[in-house]
Amino acid sequence: MTFAPGQTVGPFFHLGLPFEGGNLLVPTAHPDAVRLHGRVFDGEGAGVPDSVIEIWQADPSGRVPRGTGSFHRDGFTFTGWGRAQTDGDGHYWFSTLIPGVTEPGRRPFIAVTVFARGLTDRLFTRAYLPGDEPEALLDGLEPGRRDTLIATREERGLLFDIHLQGEGETVFLSYPRQAR
Amino acid sequence: MEAKYRLATFAWSSVANVTTQADINREIDQLRGSGGPQPRLDYPPYRSSVLRHPTRDRQLVDPEGVELWAPCFGAADVDDAEADLTIQRAGEPLGERMVVTGRITDGDGRPVRDQLVEIWQANASGRYWHQRDQHPAPLDPNFVGAGRCLTGADGVYSFQTIKPGAYPWRNHVNAWRPAHIHFSLFGTDFTQRLVTQMYFPGDPLFDLDPIYQSITDPKAREMLVASYDHELTTPEYRLGYRWDIVLSGTHRTPLEEQ
Ligand SMILES: [Fe+2]
Numbered sequence: 001m002t003f004a005p006g007q008t009v010g011p012f013f014h015l016g017l018p019f020e021g022g023n024l025l026v027p028t029a030h031p032d033a034v035r036l037h038g039r040v041f042d043g044e045g046a047g048v049p050d051s052v053i054e055i056w057q058a059d060p061s062g063r064v065p066r067g068t069g070s071f072h073r074d075g076f077t078f079t080g081w082g083r084a085q086t087d088g089d090g091h092y093w094f095s096t097l098i099p100g101v102t103e104p105g106r107r108p109f110i111a112v113t114v115f116a117r118g119l120t121d122r123l124f125t126r127a128y129l130p131g132d133e134p135e136a137l138l139d140g141l142e143p144g145r146r147d148t149l150i151a152t153r154e155e156r157g158l159l160f161d162i163h164l165q166g167e168g169e170t171v172f173l174s175y176p177r178q179a180r
Numbered sequence: 181m182e183a184k185y186r187l188a189t190f191a192w193s194s195v196a197n198v199t200t201q202a203d204i205n206r207e208i209d210q211l212r213g214s215g216g217p218q219p220r221l222d223y224p225p226y227r228s229s230v231l232r233h234p235t236r237d238r239q240l241v242d243p244e245g246v247e248l249w250a251p252c253f254g255a256a257d258v259d260d261a262e263a264d265l266t267i268q269r270a271g272e273p274l275g276e277r278m279v280v281t282g283r284i285t286d287g288d289g290r291p292v293r294d295q296l297v298e299i300w301q302a303n304a305s306g307r308y309w310h311q312r313d314q315h316p317a318p319l320d321p322n323f324v325g326a327g328r329c330l331t332g333a334d335g336v337y338s339f340q341t342i343k344p345g346a347y348p349w350r351n352h353v354n355a356w357r358p359a360h361i362h363f364s365l366f367g368t369d370f371t372q373r374l375v376t377q378m379y380f381p382g383d384p385l386f387d388l389d390p391i392y393q394s395i396t397d398p399k400a401r402e403m404l405v406a407s408y409d410h411e412l413t414t415p416e417y418r419l420g421y422r423w424d425i426v427l428s429g430t431h432r433t434p435l436e437e438q
Binding site: 016017056064141176 | 217219220223226228229230232233234235236240241242243244245246247248249250251252253254255256257258287298299300302308309310312313324325326349362364370373374375376377391392394395400401403404425426427428429430
């Protein structure tokens with residue numbers, strides 16, 4: 001069965017997609033809040049100012065959140081989902097929690113979806129926590145490519161840049177049931 | 181080789197900003213049928229894609245953990261009134277009142293129930309409620325153009341709105357987008373996430389539009405065109421359009437479902 005094709009979010013997505021508190025999976029004052037942030041770059045290394053990033057992640061215990069309320073966050077329910085748009089520098093940021101591991105022996109990651117004007121379809125990637133555990137996807141990539149999927153730990157969080165094209169191009173993912 | 185060389189030449193002409201619709205039509209023609217049922221990420225007729233498409237193949241991976249699940253939305257997120265774009269301001273918006281409704285199913289034919297649908301669009305004059313839209317067409321103080329709803333148990337969504345107008349953009353000289361409504365959709369697992377555009381039947385701008393044509397398979401493109409449905413039309417009130425949406429397949433097994 002064939003499925004509906006995607007289309008670009010275009011230049012006017014600010015009207016429909018971003019919402020107040022979209023990037024605050026937890027309040028910044030939460031004792032365990034970390035900042036996950038980075039810049040989205042085009043093929044010439046310029047920041048992409050009209051991009052939307054969505055993240056979806058487990059909670060610190062590795063549980064997949066099933067709670068509602070992302071649009072009107074109550075400050076207590078961790079819904080695991082957030083949406084942020086890039087600013088004029090192509091920078092995005094989220095206030096969130098460090099995800100736990102969902103399956104024993106795997107490396108925790110945050111699922112990331114990228115949309116932008118000029119991008120004809122959404123892109124999927126993963127922001128892995130840095131670590132030593134073996135990981136099939138990472139171990140199968142050459143080192144330069146692998147590093148694009150691993151967030152850098154910072155004092156107050158994680159840095160995860162996204163390169164749409166060219167030097168250091170991020171590894172983007174497809175899944176079996178999307179095979180052409 | 182020949183095709184590659186010619187595309188490079190076209191890219192140069194765009195630098196001089198003298199690209200005409202005829203140039204774009206030639207490029208669209210060259211790329212017809214060259215992609216699969218999904219849009220080509222590398223689609224030079226859509227100029228903004230040139231520096232924003234990945235050049236490496238996507239890495240095939242089995243989804244795991246959160247990727248097997250989708251975020252949940254509910255009554256805490258969406259008010260019923262958000263599905264009616266004609267009641268958001270003090271007065272009645274101008275334009276052709278319409279309803280668009282349809283069923284969202286996953287790649288296995290199952291309805292996607294209780295899930296979020298978001299839309300945004302231009303007003304009847306083809307103008308967006310957006311700072312960046314400089315099209316010299318009037319804003320309508322009674323029409324913002326954004327809405328949300330949740331699907332029902334049968335996977336059905338419904339919005340009441342105003343039919344959007346076509347609008348110009350600066351991809352090339354005299355570039356116009358066919359009328360469309362932007363749709364953002366979630367499935368039952370994260371891998372089904374979809375943002376797309378719904379079009380109206382018989383639009384004369386289809387052949388000229390590099391965004392629509394970035395899907396180079398005509399059958400796949402047609403999946404984005406709603407159909408006029410007289411059964412949905414209400415006497416002396418509004419026109420009805422039906423647009424069913426099929427998402428990609430789920431990866432979660434029924435056992436995990438429980
Ligand atoms: Fe649009």
